[in-house]
Amino acid sequence: xxxxxxxxxxxxxxxxxxxxxxxxxxxxxxxxxxxxxxxxxxxxxxxxxxxxxxxxxxxxxxxxxxxxxxxxxxxxxxxxxxxxxxxxxxxxxxxxxxxxxxxxxxxxxxxxxxxxxxxxxxxxxxx
Numbered sequence: 001x002x003x004x005x006x007x008x009x010x011x012x013x014x015x016x017x018x019x020x021x022x023x024x025x026x027x028x029x030x031x032x033x034x035x036x037x038x039x040x041x042x043x044x045x046x047x048x049x050x051x052x053x054x055x056x057x058x059x060x061x062x063x064x065x066x067x068x069x070x071x072x073x074x075x076x077x078x079x080x081x082x083x084x085x086x087x088x089x090x091x092x093x094x095x096x097x098x099x100x101x102x103x104x105x106x107x108x109x110x111x112x113x114x115x116x117x118x119x120x121x122x123x124x125x126x127x
Contacts, residue, residue: 005056013043064088064098
């Protein structure tokens with residue numbers, strides 16, 4: 001799914017460019033139509049290339065299935081990112097951002113912090 005953001009219609013583009021072709025300057029056209037001069041310059045360049053239609057922008061859908069990732073992490077909670085990336089045939093960064101998007105943390109904790117600090121360890125830290 002692509003997301004289109006702040007797109008001027010093809011009709012408005014053609015009207016603005018025909019106004020420039022009729023003899024108006026880019027600055028005048030910019031003031032009349034409320035479009036920046038830079039945008040009008042891009043449109044003129046694209047008109048010469050016969051490509052004036054709006055382009056699609058946005059993010060591509062994720063290649064990692066969220067449900068499969070959640071299920072895999074539930075079944076393998078001690079897996080490292082590189083191991084998960086190998087299973088899903090993707091990069092480490094892709095797994096990292098997928099986990100971040102799903103609010104999944106993979107932080108490993110040592111056994112002493114899971115149950116609290118033992119009494120013997122407390123006495124070591126006091127000295």
